[in-house]
Amino acid sequence: MVHLFSDFFPLYVVNEYPKSGGTWLSQMLSEALGVPFPRQRLPVLKSSIMHGHYIRPGNISNMVILWRDGRDVLISQYYHSLFQNETENTRLVNITQKNFNCTNCNDIVNNLYDFIDYTYNRKITPKFSWADFAAVWAGNPNAVHVKYEDLRREPASELRRVYNELTGKKLDYQRSVYIAEKYSFARMSGRAPGEENARSFMRKGVIGDWKNYFTSEAKFLFDQVAGESLINLGYERDHSWIYD
Numbered sequence: 001m002v003h004l005f006s007d008f009f010p011l012y013v014v015n016e017y018p019k020s021g022g023t024w025l026s027q028m029l030s031e032a033l034g035v036p037f038p039r040q041r042l043p044v045l046k047s048s049i050m051h052g053h054y055i056r057p058g059n060i061s062n063m064v065i066l067w068r069d070g071r072d073v074l075i076s077q078y079y080h081s082l083f084q085n086e087t088e089n090t091r092l093v094n095i096t097q098k099n100f101n102c103t104n105c106n107d108i109v110n111n112l113y114d115f116i117d118y119t120y121n122r123k124i125t126p127k128f129s130w131a132d133f134a135a136v137w138a139g140n141p142n143a144v145h146v147k148y149e150d151l152r153r154e155p156a157s158e159l160r161r162v163y164n165e166l167t168g169k170k171l172d173y174q175r176s177v178y179i180a181e182k183y184s185f186a187r188m189s190g191r192a193p194g195e196e197n198a199r200s201f202m203r204k205g206v207i208g209d210w211k212n213y214f215t216s217e218a219k220f221l222f223d224q225v226a227g228e229s230l231i232n233l234g235y236e237r238d239h240s241w242i243y244d
Contacts, residue, residue, distance in 0.1 A: 009048070014049060015137070053133075067233055069208070082100070099122065
């Protein structure tokens with residue numbers, strides 16, 4: 001449907017690498033555009049929000065690409081892939097625990113180096129990495145681009161910008177503020193940003209959490225597999241971050 005009908009109904013496509021905030025953005029856009037977001041069920045044959053992790057450009061229209069710092073993505077993936085939460089992620093957890101060997105999965109700091117290697121070289125699902133996703137989509141002129149970090153800092157403002165670029169229309173200021181508050185981390189999770197629940201799909205809701213987990217060895221390995229993507233997307237100016 002995404003590749004064949006995105007310009008027909010129209011469908012509005014939120015494309016992200018997993019754990020970049022796509023569900024959150026899809027919920028806000030659904031409310032702003034007044035179209036359904038058929039989450040975790042079969043899509044509807046009418047104008048709606050389609051959310052996914054698409055690596056093949058094909059013929060997709062009305063697409064928003066959501067970016068997030070790949071290091072924060074990795075931390076979120078670790079928890080989502082190894083511990084069950086309320087989103088029925090049992091299959092993913094079973095696959096990851098079978099293929100990623102960790103005797104104490106709660107020790108993320110000591111497991112992180114191996115998890116980076118697993119994620120970029122041996123992971124089963126999805127078969128492409130965050131760096132692969134960035135290589136395909138970064139700078140794509142046929143999509144609206146937005147960063148998770150900017151959405152966290154200025155959700156109403158970024159929502160208005162995305163809405164305008166998608167539709168050519170302006171979203172009412174007060175309505176954007178209302179939507180941003182309705183779908184805020186605090187409102188949706190019942191916790192303040194930074195108050196962690198490691199067994200929740202909405203785990204922590206902060207920017208730069210990777211700094212709490214990355215060892216020097218993990219930094220060097222991540223820079224090898226995805227350092228250029230960090231630079232190309234503006235998350236780092238050069239490779240010197242590994243020495244900080």
